[in-house]
Amino acid sequence: MKVLIATPLYPPDIGGPATYSKMLSKELPSYGYEIDIVSFGEIRHLPKLIRHVVYFFKIILRGRKADILYALDPVSVGVPTAIASFFLRKRFFVRIAGDYAWEQNSGLYNTNESPLSFARKYKEYPFRIRLLKEAQTEVAKYAKKIIVPSEYMKGVVSVWGVVKEKVVVIHNTPDPIISYKDKKTLRGLLNFDGKLLISAGRLIPLKCFNSLIDIIPTLRKTYPNLKLLVVGDGPEGGFLEKKIEKLKLEDVVILTGALQQDVLFGYIQASDVFILNSLHETFSHHIVESMSLGIPVIATNVGGNPEIIEHNKSGVLVKQGDKKELISAIRKVLDDTLFQKKIIHGAKERVKVFGRGRILKQITKELQ
Numbered sequence: 001m002k003v004l005i006a007t008p009l010y011p012p013d014i015g016g017p018a019t020y021s022k023m024l025s026k027e028l029p030s031y032g033y034e035i036d037i038v039s040f041g042e043i044r045h046l047p048k049l050i051r052h053v054v055y056f057f058k059i060i061l062r063g064r065k066a067d068i069l070y071a072l073d074p075v076s077v078g079v080p081t082a083i084a085s086f087f088l089r090k091r092f093f094v095r096i097a098g099d100y101a102w103e104q105n106s107g108l109y110n111t112n113e114s115p116l117s118f119a120r121k122y123k124e125y126p127f128r129i130r131l132l133k134e135a136q137t138e139v140a141k142y143a144k145k146i147i148v149p150s151e152y153m154k155g156v157v158s159v160w161g162v163v164k165e166k167v168v169v170i171h172n173t174p175d176p177i178i179s180y181k182d183k184k185t186l187r188g189l190l191n192f193d194g195k196l197l198i199s200a201g202r203l204i205p206l207k208c209f210n211s212l213i214d215i216i217p218t219l220r221k222t223y224p225n226l227k228l229l230v231v232g233d234g235p236e237g238g239f240l241e242k243k244i245e246k247l248k249l250e251d252v253v254i255l256t257g258a259l260q261q262d263v264l265f266g267y268i269q270a271s272d273v274f275i276l277n278s279l280h281e282t283f284s285h286h287i288v289e290s291m292s293l294g295i296p297v298i299a300t301n302v303g304g305n306p307e308i309i310e311h312n313k314s315g316v317l318v319k320q321g322d323k324k325e326l327i328s329a330i331r332k333v334l335d336d337t338l339f340q341k342k343i344i345h346g347a348k349e350r351v352k353v354f355g356r357g358r359i360l361k362q363i364t365k366e367l368q
Helices: 016-031 048-063 078-088 100-109 115-124 127-142 151-159 183-190 209-214 216-222 237-246 261-270 285-292 323-335 337-354 356-366
Strands: 002-007 034-039 068-071 091-095 145-148 167-169 196-200 227-231 253-257 273-276 297-300 316-318
Touching: 002 016, 002 048, 002 078, 016 034, 016 356, 034 048, 048 078, 068 078, 078 091, 078 127, 091 127, 100 115, 100 127, 115 151, 145 151, 145 356, 151 167, 183 261, 196 261, 209 216, 209 227, 209 237, 209 323, 216 323, 227 261, 237 253, 261 285, 273 285, 273 323, 285 297, 285 337, 297 323, 316 323, 323 337, 337 356
Parallel strands: 002 034, 002 068, 068 091, 091 145, 145 167, 196 227, 196 273, 227 253, 273 297, 297 316
Antiparallel strands: none
């Protein structure tokens, strides 16, 4: 069976769709699938409207011999691929890892509501946002099958008016984790022996790095040598730098910028706790990766996070926006050695659910 995968990103691009499409192109042939990739990156240099038309014709030309057209988002590649599948009379699948209209609305208008809340009242928003919402909804309704990474995202898509029965949950699976040197060696390379917290993600308001930085002075009263690493880049970088300077934390909170995956894994393994303080997450690779590396994880009890972490068994879930609860959770993980060992062991068992072999079997079953 031949599958044409339409993806917004493909290596050397960095991002979820790039990782996912590369995994499919590498792994699915061993299950008897022939894979062809059409990346939007091939035509991104063209003017906006022209690039979508050119991409549509690329799908038409290369989709003729395919049995399935599989789009990895519902808008940028989803719309042209859905239209192409109609003319080619091919089966059309779509993967929806997030609400694109909600993401655009959050970025443009700095709103803090969840995708579920947004889905219920999006008609109140500007024309551009409503248009994006209608486009992704029609693509989802047209698809034969919709793949989502979490039960939470299935709930969001169902609110769009899509038939629940054709929405299938297949969790993300991280790249195979390379175990680096032990923590003591890594700390030696960093020339650091205090408490080390780490967080990662795009530097945008939804990730709430701002409020994470706010609690560092309080934690430093108990742990004078504590430091925080924030890995990632994004539009909020300048604001966070000014905040760090204002709080006189220049030597305490380090914004590393974007890092290659192997470097990020090394930093995570050198840390004491990985913290994800987001307002929303569909399904976090960073949580699963940190759990796999044997690092305790504290995350907000939002979106798909509770589908990964079993509270106080394989990690700690805290109420979003509750700084006191977050501080308390960090202190417990840092101070209670038995609890720390318990959640590390629980996490290593838990991540087996997201193993690559298991996830690939689910994907191939749905592509039949």
